[in-house]
Amino acid sequence: MKKNKIVNVRSAIYMTAMSQNPEFYAVSVTQVEDLGYVLRMGAKLSRLPLHREIDLLLLDSRGYSASSSAGHVTLDATREVQTIEIVGMCGFGSSQCLRPVHPFTAYALTGAEVTGVETHSNSNTASTDAAVTYLRDEIAYSYGEEREVLILWGQSDRTQACKAVSEERDGVTLQAPEEHQTHIVNPTTVRAVTVRAELYGQYYVHWHRWEEQIPSDKKHRLVIQDAEAKIQEGVEVNVHRLIAEGAKKALEKWEAENVEN
Known part of the structure; x- marks a missing residue:
């Protein structure tokens, strides 16, 4: 069996969603052995990181769903996309301190590029339904080796989308610096x-x-x-x-x- 390629990482671009619009951050990455990864916020990016190679792109797989409207962020990935467990965060949410978190999964793409997807400009629920259905079908019925994540966001009558694609074809194991505050995250x-x-x-x-x-x-x-x-x-x-x-x-x-x- 072919072993995974070891990729050393210290930083990444991380996407999360706390509203109906995805947000991108520059983060540093550390690792707690046999547990998962810790992300520290470095800066919030002002725009989508389009059309350039990203050494490591991490995408919060949980997405977002508004409780009082149809606002959403959803992610769909091809079966080859790898995942990692996030167990600690610093600089996100109401607490700016380092804290352990309820573990969640992030899609991990090395050598990734984010490209925009053209979607409808009219406010129309049928157009939104068509866009969401067939864009998600593209991912669901992809049987090649592509490592690709579709990100959709918007409301019931409009949708926006982008795709994150990795050219990496081999399995990857991410190796980050050891987390030094294991008295907090363990x-x-x-x-x-x-x-x-x-x-x-x-x-x-x-x-x-x-x-x-x-x-x-x-x-x-x-x-x-x-x-x-x-x-x-x-x-x-x-x-x-x-x-x-x-x-x-x-x-x-x-x-x-x-x-x-």
Whole structure:
């Protein structure tokens, strides 16, 4: 069996979507052995990085879906596109500090080029449906060795698109510098974030199923109660201790902002 080609990386262009428009960032890349990769934001790019070779392009495979409209960002990849796990981030979201994250998959393209795709200029839902259907079909029915990702974004009556294509035909293993702050991003803290997300997810479902609203303080207390029960049972004690401590800090912050003295 042919071994993957080793590619040493220190930086990349990273695409994510926190609204109905994709955003591109210059990032540095480090690695936690046997866990995944950490991205630190260097700069937000002002435009799509079109028509030039990109040493490493990382595309957040989760895309985006608006809760109150048809706004979206979707990604479709040919079967040959490789993926990596992102487990830590710095400079993204409300917290600018380095933090472990609930692991997610990013498409990884080496030697990539991004090209725009011409789409309709009229505001028309039928035109959008046609564009989305057949552009996605192109990717779904690609049986060659092409490593290609289609990025679609817009609303129900308009769509924009671009394609990211890698000329690399061999399998690739990315080798990044070792992450130096493993006291922050490590298997225990990443697991804690994952469990916390699962707990919040359970309470979110319960919230919508049984009650119109659970105040934030009650949600924090539920998480603390659940975590402390797990500690008593001896179930992943370190993980649940971290969860309890995080929920207690969140509760203290909520009370400071909402409870009158």
